[in-house]
Amino acid sequence: MGHQLKLIWFAALLAMFSSSFVLADSDTSPFKAVPADELRDLALHQQWLHLLHYRQHPYTFRFISQNDSPEFFLAEKGKTNAHEELVADLSAFLLTDQADNASAQCRFPARYHWLKHRLPQVGFVDQPCSEFDEWRDELNAHRLTLIFPASHINSPSSMYGHTLVRMDREDQSSSKLLAYSVNF
Numbered sequence: 001m002g003h004q005l006k007l008i009w010f011a012a013l014l015a016m017f018s019s020s021f022v023l024a025d026s027d028t029s030p031f032k033a034v035p036a037d038e039l040r041d042l043a044l045h046q047q048w049l050h051l052l053h054y055r056q057h058p059y060t061f062r063f064i065s066q067n068d069s070p071e072f073f074l075a076e077k078g079k080t081n082a083h084e085e086l087v088a089d090l091s092a093f094l095l096t097d098q099a100d101n102a103s104a105q106c107r108f109p110a111r112y113h114w115l116k117h118r119l120p121q122v123g124f125v126d127q128p129c130s131e132f133d134e135w136r137d138e139l140n141a142h143r144l145t146l147i148f149p150a151s152h153i154n155s156p157s158s159m160y161g162h163t164l165v166r167m168d169r170e171d172q173s174s175s176k177l178l179a180y181s182v183n184f
Contacts, residue, residue, distance in 0.1 A: 033121045034090075042118060043083035051111050054082055074104065090115060096125050103127035139180055141167035147181070 042048060052072075054063040065072070065079045073079055075088035092104035093112050105112040106129035116124045145166045164183040168176065 033123075034119055039086060040083060042115075043086045045118075047114060048086065049082060051114060052078070052082065052085060086115075090119075090122070093124060094122070096127070098127045100128040101131045103129070105129060106132055139167060140169050141180065142170040143168040 049063060053066040055066055056062070057064055062080065063082055067073075067079070073085055073088075074092050075081065075084040078085035078088065089104065089108065089111055093115060095103065098105075105124075105127045109129070109132055112124075115122075145168055147164050147166050149162050149164075164181045166176065167180045167182070168174075169179065
């Protein structure tokens with residue numbers, strides 16, 4: 001009986017110490033620099049909702065992302081909870097000493113760029129993203145051109161299916177046929 005009592009006391013002390021570490025950890029949270037109401041406002045900001053492809057449901061008025069891939073979200077309920085996704089993204093973007101191309105900053109550069117400029121007080125540390133940097137430098141886009149190659153009078157949907165945006169380089173002598181393009 002004495003041995004069991006010692007184990008119970010040991011477990012109780014361990015629980016007390018571990019909870020004090022959790023409290024200490026939350027007190028030194030990097031989110032202390034961002035008030036909770038500012039995080040809520042950012043989660044409902046139109047640009048954040050666009051970055052995550054959220055649309056408001058017409059009947060429930062809740063925001064739901066149109067993206068169905070679980071890899072697109074860092075939060076478990078990121079598809080339906082913009083605030084939870086924002087907090088998860090912030091936590092992931094604050095991780096340092098990540099391997100090249102392994103960080104969430106490399107995975108979601110638009111989200112990272114937007115949050116970094118909206119929350120300068122957080123002090124983000126850029127992680128290495130050599131593959132993204134190489135792609136961006138290769139892209140080298142300075143102008144966008146809307147291309148509308150064809151439409152058929154009896155099929156107006158073809159107008160939208162064939163429309164694309166060409167990313168032109170600054171060098172006028174570069175071939176337009178080899179330029180990068182984006183379509184939906």
